[in-house]
Amino acid sequence: MSTDDSPIPPSLIRLATSLHQYNPGSIDSANKLTFSKSFKSxxxxxxxxSSLLLTLDSTRVDLATTLTSKDASGVEGNGTRYLPSIRRLLLSCEVQPDTAVLDEKLNFMWRGGLEGDGPGGTCGKVRSSQALMYEVSMTVASISIAHASLGCSDSQTGSFASSVTNFKKAASIMNYMHTKHLPQWVSLGSSTSEGDLPIECVTGGCKGEIEKRSKRKRVSIKFTF
Known part of the structure; x- marks a missing residue:
């Protein structure tokens, strides 16, 4: 018989914070796309x-490898390293569009991580776009889902403070996606239909993930503090 002052057993905390663990999406045919070839001329x-393009090639392959292996920590690390470079290229193309002449077409192909229960979103189909903003969006979403995945793993091992931190980061990133990044993409006049994109790139889909992760975060905080 427990009293109000009795500590909550770790097994009960794990049961009460049981979560469905999504994996980040995956990059399809990663080796077929190289920035250095596309922007060679x-x-x-x-x-x-040249240094930027070669860095993009190598870090994108690193990200694709960790996405395939379902290494959430690796996805977070490689995604965080890849993101500034792809944003730098995007900014360069926006500032000097006349100089961004392609020798080979860029076609970014991803499988969404929230479209099915299979590893790396294998239940979802490959969705492609030539927009650099699509690549940025999926990279940002992958970092967010990686934090959520790490939060699930931390919860299962009893590392509840770390779990809360990771869920906070996941929710914050998705909030950024919903309130700033995706609306900016729309405002730039994207011709890409939301129906052709993974749910990570759909405004309503991001909002749903914010709400679910916020609820998960509150449960963890309730038992942690």
């Missing part, structure tokens, strides 16, 4: 641009 003869 317009960028590879500039040392700084």
């Amino acid at each position: 317009s960028g590879m003869h500039h040392p700084s641009t």
